Amino acid sequence: MEFKTGQLTTSWGAPVGDNQHSMTAGSRGPTLIQDVHLLEKLAHFNRERVPERVVHAKGAGAHGYFEVTQDVSSYTKADFLSEVGKRTPVFVRFSTVAGELGSADTVRDPRGFAVKFYTEEGNYDLVGNNTPVFFIRDAIKFPDFIHTQKRHPQTHLKNPNAVWDFWSLSPESLHQVSILMSDRGIPATLRHMHGYGSHTFKWVNADGQAVWVKYHFKTEQGVKNLDVELAAKLAGDNPDYHIEDLYNAIDQANFPSWKLYVQIMPIEDANTYRFDPFDVTKVWSQKDYPLIEVGRMVLDRNPENYFAEVEQATFSPGAFVPGIEASPDKMLQGRLFAYADAHRYRVGTNHNTLPINKPVAQVNNNQRDGQMRYDRNGGNSVYYEPNSYGGATESAASRTSSFEVSGSAGSAPYDNNDHYTQPGNLYRLLSAEERGRLIKNIVNAMIPVEKDEIKQRQIAHFYKADPEWGNAVAEGLGLRVTELA
Structure with missing residues (x-):
């Protein structure tokens, strides 16, 4: 929507008569508390920064579309993947992981690669990285791991002692550390890197048959990385280098694109594969499970407002649509809660009603009230279920498929400890x-x-x-x- 300039107003729409001078008692003051325009400006200014993300604080984003290029309906009933040529709008956010909102883009760090598909069945979020694995495989270790990447509580400096102490005591991190310390640890641009779902997910077709799946976004620009010395120079000369590059590329109609491929594993193979397929510190050999083309993603539109679209964008690996489900990956299981909970704290309990997060599908739920509820708040519709008044009801066809579990309840590690x-x-x-x-x-x-x-x-x-x-x-x-x- 085009924004038209006009008469300056307060946040409640009243015209502003003087935006240059506070209301005072005489020319010297003091200032009057009845100057509600002044109070509103100062109060809003104090609150213009929502808490930054604990991780992935600094990022860039863009709009685009995803187009199906190969028929995968035999694997999943997800509607947005149902037919060749079908297009779905997307919003993608790229980010560094450990740094704060003002940190440099060209530091050695994994990059977040989060895709929001605005499907006709609801939003589907694929929240991964530019690496196929991660440092840890159990969510209970995540707060400790991130603490090592942040600042020392006394010196407020980055702490290599904590970083390497944790990694050396967590041998499962070796695979990701190897990638991080390689050339791939500093991508040349956000356009010149692959993206991965990293975790194992489950696809279910219309007949209720399930498979395990891993996602691979392959950049069509080719993989390029930065020399260490050049990256350090750019960190000082242009700390927003990656954000600027992505914006300029799209602005100049040099639209970046990725091909989406998946690896498919039969459900029963999970019990016999030589690595635990739900261990996010491991990959599946592409010789065992070859890449299967799914579609192509193109980013062709920059945000109109960074805060409204990039900063307030919220992604959760728990935002599924029918035909796509979770696996027992322990790291994924923790993220299903942690991400949405972070958004409820950072942006607000109604974050999914914001335009950047709002589904194109109709939302019928019984959630009401809460801060910043700016829509009709459900109007006078039925606000509970089950009900006898024609309110929204559950759909048996959308039930999550089952998978077999076994064992005794307790704090259990993964069985396979081959980290080398x-x-x-x-x-x-x-x-x-x-x-x-x-x-x-x-x-x-x-x-x-x-x-x-x-x-x-x-x-x-x-x-x-x-x-x-x-x-x-x-x-x-x-x-x-x-x-x-």
């Missing part, structure tokens, strides 16, 4: 030059760590993944290999 095979394979896939840069990045990041005990513990993980890797890091840190035993 996949990182080792990744290391050996790199060229000699890429391995050299990986080792240099790791050594430079670990030099500030005060305790050799932490360094040695982390080096042991690299060594177990590949002896050459561990030896090279140890040498770079001036440690003796014999100390690794």
Whole structure:
């Protein structure tokens, strides 16, 4: 909608007679409390910043569309994937993870890759990263992990001791650490990186048959990364480099695009695959489960207002539509609660009624009231269910499909603790030059760590993944290999 300028008004629509001078008792004052326009301006100004996201605070966003290019209806009954050529509007938010709202874009960090599909059956949010794995695999460790990425409570400085202490005591992090410290740790632009759902999800077709699925968005611009020195220079010269690049590309009609592929695993394979398919620190071999093309995503429209669209955009991996469901991935299970709860705190309990988050599908629920409820608040419709007055009712066809669970209730770890095979394979896939840069990045990041005990513990993980890797890091840190035993 085009915004037209006109007479200045208060927030309640009354015209403003003087926006240059406060109402005072005489020319010297003091200021009168009856100047409600002044009070409103100051009070609103104090509240113009909603609390920033605990993680993924700084980001860029854009509108676009997703178009189905291959028939996947045999795998899922999701309507927006139901036929070739079907287009669904999307909003995508890219972000760094650990930094604050004013941090630099070109730091070494994973990038958030969140897609909101405005489908005719409700919004579907796919909230992932630019990496196929994550640092931890159980949500109970997430607050502790993020604390290590934030600032020391006394010095208010980033703390490499905490970072490497946690990683060295959490060997499941090695796969993601390997990617983070590689060339892929600093993407050249947001357009030149892949995106992943990371977790395993479940697809269910119209006949009730289910499969496990992983999402891969492959950039059509090609993968490009930044040299470490150039990234550091840009962090000082233009800390908003990635935001600017995305905006300018779309503004110049150089629309970025990604092809969406999925890996499909039969339900029964989950019990026999050599890695736990619900462990988000692991990938599925594409030799075992090849990529299947689904569609193409294009971003072709910049936001009109950053705060209204990018900052107030809320994504939750629990925003599903019929045909797409959760898996028992422990990290995903925790995120199903944590993300929506963060939005209720940060933006408000009615965050899904904001224009950027509002579904194109009709919403019929019994949620009422709460702060910032600006719509009809359900009007005079029935506000409970079940009811005898023609109110909204449940739909048996939309029930979540079942899957078998077993075991005793308790705090249980994953069964498979092989944290070294996949990182080792990744290391050996790199060229000699890429391995050299990986080792240099790791050594430079670990030099500030005060305790050799932490360094040695982390080096042991690299060594177990590949002896050459561990030896090279140890040498770079001036440690003796014999100390690794």
